[in-house]
Amino acid sequence: MKKFMTTDELARDDRFQRTPVPLDFLMAEEVTVEQIEETMKTLLGNEEMKEMMEQQGAGAFLGRRVRPTDDEAPIFIKSNMHGIFMGEMQALEAAGRSAWDFTDDEQLPWKFQLDMARQCWDETRHVEIYSALLDHVDGRIGEFNENLFLFEFGCSDDPAERVVGVNRCLEGLALDVFNDTIRFGKLADDDCIWRSVDYVAADEVTHVRFGQVWSKALTENDPERRKKVVEFQRKVDRAFSLGGLRGSYDGANQEAFLPLAVELRKLAGFSDQDIAEVAGAGPKIKGNG
Amino acid sequence: MTATPETGNGARAVTGYGPQRHALAYPYWDRRRLMGQWTVEESVERIVNYKWCEQRLSAALGGWVATIPELDVKTLLGPHCYQHAWHADLWRQRLPELKEPDEHRAEPANEAFVAFMDELTSPDDADLTVEKLVGVYRVMIPHLLAVYTFHQRVTSDIVDAPTVRILKFMLDDDHEQLVQGEMMIQDLARSPELRERAGKWQTHLDVLLARSGGVAGEQTLGGRAEIVMPPKAVLGAALRELREQQEQAAT
Numbered sequence: 001m002k003k004f005m006t007t008d009e010l011a012r013d014d015r016f017q018r019t020p021v022p023l024d025f026l027m028a029e030e031v032t033v034e035q036i037e038e039t040m041k042t043l044l045g046n047e048e049m050k051e052m053m054e055q056q057g058a059g060a061f062l063g064r065r066v067r068p069t070d071d072e073a074p075i076f077i078k079s080n081m082h083g084i085f086m087g088e089m090q091a092l093e094a095a096g097r098s099a100w101d102f103t104d105d106e107q108l109p110w111k112f113q114l115d116m117a118r119q120c121w122d123e124t125r126h127v128e129i130y131s132a133l134l135d136h137v138d139g140r141i142g143e144f145n146e147n148l149f150l151f152e153f154g155c156s157d158d159p160a161e162r163v164v165g166v167n168r169c170l171e172g173l174a175l176d177v178f179n180d181t182i183r184f185g186k187l188a189d190d191d192c193i194w195r196s197v198d199y200v201a202a203d204e205v206t207h208v209r210f211g212q213v214w215s216k217a218l219t220e221n222d223p224e225r226r227k228k229v230v231e232f233q234r235k236v237d238r239a240f241s242l243g244g245l246r247g248s249y250d251g252a253n254q255e256a257f258l259p260l261a262v263e264l265r266k267l268a269g270f271s272d273q274d275i276a277e278v279a280g281a282g283p284k285i286k287g288n289g
Numbered sequence: 290m291t292a293t294p295e296t297g298n299g300a301r302a303v304t305g306y307g308p309q310r311h312a313l314a315y316p317y318w319d320r321r322r323l324m325g326q327w328t329v330e331e332s333v334e335r336i337v338n339y340k341w342c343e344q345r346l347s348a349a350l351g352g353w354v355a356t357i358p359e360l361d362v363k364t365l366l367g368p369h370c371y372q373h374a375w376h377a378d379l380w381r382q383r384l385p386e387l388k389e390p391d392e393h394r395a396e397p398a399n400e401a402f403v404a405f406m407d408e409l410t411s412p413d414d415a416d417l418t419v420e421k422l423v424g425v426y427r428v429m430i431p432h433l434l435a436v437y438t439f440h441q442r443v444t445s446d447i448v449d450a451p452t453v454r455i456l457k458f459m460l461d462d463d464h465e466q467l468v469q470g471e472m473m474i475q476d477l478a479r480s481p482e483l484r485e486r487a488g489k490w491q492t493h494l495d496v497l498l499a500r501s502g503g504v505a506g507e508q509t510l511g512g513r514a515e516i517v518m519p520p521k522a523v524l525g526a527a528l529r530e531l532r533e534q535q536e537q538a539a540t
Contacts, residue, residue, distance in 0.1 A: 014308040085314075125450055131314035132323045132447070141311075191324070198329045199448035202388045209385075267388055 003101045007152040010093055015142030016086075019043070021149045026239035030284045036243040043083075043242075046144045049075050065180070068188035077184065077193075078139035084177060085130035085141070090151040091174070092123035094166045095207075102159045108218075112159070115210045119167075122203045129196055136192055153239045160218035160225060161232045167211025169236040172265060172278065174204045176246055179261035201264060208268035237281035244282030325445030326512055332449065333389045335440070338505045340380040341395040342406070346429060347373035349410040358415050362422065362473055369425075372462045379455045386451060398506035405497040419478050420490045426470025427487075428494045434463050436503060439510050 007021070025031060025039045041050050052072060066076040099116035102108050134141065150173075154165035178201040185194030215233075219226035240246070246258040265275055315321075327335070350370035357363045377395070384392045397403045409424040441456040478487050503509025523531055 012308070013310055013312070015311055122451075125447060128314050128447055129323065141314075195325075195328055196323055196445075196448050199445070202329050202386060205388055206386050264388075267390060 001100070003104075004157050005097065007148045007155075010090070010148060010151060012146070016146045017142065019145045019147050021147060021152045023152075025243060026149060026153070027235070028243075028283050030286055031243045032286045036245065036285070039243060040245070042145070043147050043149075046079070049079055049144075066184075068184060068190075073188075074137070077137045078134070079144055080177075080181060080184075081130055081134040081137055082139055082141075082144040084174075084181070085127065085134055086146045087150050087170075087174065087177075088123055088126040088130050090148060090154075091166065091170060092120065092127055094151055094155050094162075094170070095119035095123050097155065098159070098162055098166065101157075101162075105159060108159060112214060115214070119207050119210065122207065126200050126203065129200055133193060133196060149239065153236045156232060158229075158232075160215055160229045163211045163214040163218070164229055164233045165236045167207050168215060169211075169233065169240050171204050171207040171211065172237075172268075172270075173240045173246070175201060175208065175261040175264040175268070176258055178204065179264055180258055201261075205264055205268045208265070208270075212269040234277075234281060237278055238283065241278075241282030244285050246282070320517075321446040323445060323447050325449055326443040327449075329387050332444065332452065333384060333387050335505045336380050336383060336387070336452075337389075337394045337396050338398045338402075339436075340377050340384075341397050342402075342433075342504045343373045343377035343380065344395055345406050345410065346425070347371075347377060350425065352410075353421050356413060356415055357418050357421065359418055359477065362418055362477070365469060365473060369466055372466070376459050376462070379458070383452060383455060398504060398509070399501055401497070401501035402504065402506070405494065405501050408497055409494055419474065419483055419487050422470055422474050422477070423487045423491050424494055426467060426474060427491045428498060430463050430467050430470065432498060432503060434460065434467065436505065436509055437463065443512055 012018075019042050022039050022042070025035055028035075037053075041053055052075060056072075066072050068077075070076075095116050099113050099120055103113070131141070150170050154162075154170040156162050156165055178197050181197045182194045182201065185191075185197060215229060219229050242258070246260065260275060260279055262275055265278075270278075347370050350366045350373065354363050354366050354370065357366065381392050384394060397406070409429060412420040412424070437456050437460050441453055441460070444452055446453050474487060478484050
């Protein structure tokens with residue numbers, strides 16, 4: 001088995017339809033509202049959702065949090081569950097590759113592989129859980145497109161960058177999304193959703209913590225490498241800000257599309273400064289009134 | 290987890306292997322449950338109680354080693370002392386995984402359980418080996434076996450799978466300890482008088498344990514059985530109506 005596979009080599013069955021990774025958009029230092037809307041339509045939407053976004057205006061759809069009693073709630077939660085299901089699959093693949101790709105690196109302690117193997121098990125459960133939750137909200141695998149940007153941006157050939165990309169950035173984004181899903185499930189009085197996702201969020205706190213610990217351990221006494229890893233982290237955090245849609249603080253704006261899960265991130269070892277950096281990682285948005 | 294005919298791993302949905310195989314994310318034999326008895330927070334509170342108990346038990350076993358003159362009993366307690374410390378450590382590792390920031394948390398469920406543990410660990414003299422063994426292997430270990438088995442059965446074996454796996458190791462240890470402890474008691478307490486002493490001490494401790502409700506307090510054991518049932522029987526007029534509908538649908 002070769003080391004370091006590329007994103008387009010990830011194996012899928014033929015239900016999965018891929019959309020191209022919007023590299024330019026995710027890397028841009030400045031984006032327009034129209035670009036955000038168009039990209040999110042492609043990333044989140046199927047035909048039904050695109051139609052709804054066009055009828056209401058994507059901006060109206062993305063500019064607030066959907067409530068369980070809204071007309072859009074069924075399609076929104078299906079899109080959400082499907083998106084996370086695919087994200088978990090990429091996280092599973094990334095963790096599995098992290099356990100495999102660096103086995104020739106004699107500098108890397110055994111504990112690194114052990115942690116990655118543990119994450120591999122956890123992500124497997126998450127794939128199962130979100131597959132079941134997708135069924136719970138009457139969705140089906142393949143109903144929405146898949147975008148591989150999480151794997152694309154998260155997976156570097158350097159182990160320190162890998163743990164930053166996958167564990168700190170990808171799993172950090174997962175905390176934000178799960179925090180929002182738990183809130184949605186509680187508002188809907190749906191125990192199946194919020195109680196299941198709460199366990200998943202607990203797992204993700206551990207994974208983010210792995211990222212915090214390993215990124216520090218692997219760059220200790222090597223300021224050059226540390227600098228390179230921090231630059232990589234900023235790049236990935238920008239990409240995972242989804243054009244700046246993510247980033248409001250919890251409580252500060254409960255109507256925002258995707259607030260940061262501040263408490264969960266702190267449990268995982270984020271400092272206030274770390275959180276502020278993630279909040280400010282997105283591009284400048286032009287035409288935002 | 291039940292697969293529906295439309296989406297399951299059954300023949301209709303599966304065509305060979307490779308990209309045409311539209312399988313579910315779990316294998317066809319999977320019958321696990323997504324929903325368990327407890328929330329994350331409730332799980333943490335139970336684990337904190339278990340951890341306190343395992344720590345106390347391990348410490349007592351270690352302490353007794355030096356007070357027991359019978360060499361075979363002395364050597365039995367050494368490995369069990371370690372096993373319970375290891376169980377406590379597994380619980381310690383599990384706590385941060387369940388969002389509990391203080392991995393060192395270990396608390397008894399209530400004062401009555403503290404009183405029970407104090408009584409269980411009170412025998413000190415060298416001629417009280419039977420009481421020491423009875424407390425551990427006829428009262429504490431059977432209780433932990435019941436509680437851990439209950440926990441393993443009612444928590445979700447999907448979302449809480451790491452706990453289920455931890456419990457598997459603990460239950461394996463505790464089953465073996467139960468057998469070894471009982472064999473030792475039967476060997477030591479061969480006279481009717483010693484058997485009576487053993488029985489009285491066991492009852493005394495069991496009453497105290499019952500007063501506490503158990504290692505996790507009043508809610509240690511309980512809940513409603515939830516076995517997977519087939520649909521209700523359809524008979525008589527309802528069955529005739531159903532068959533008519535099926536015939537109409539077929540035509």
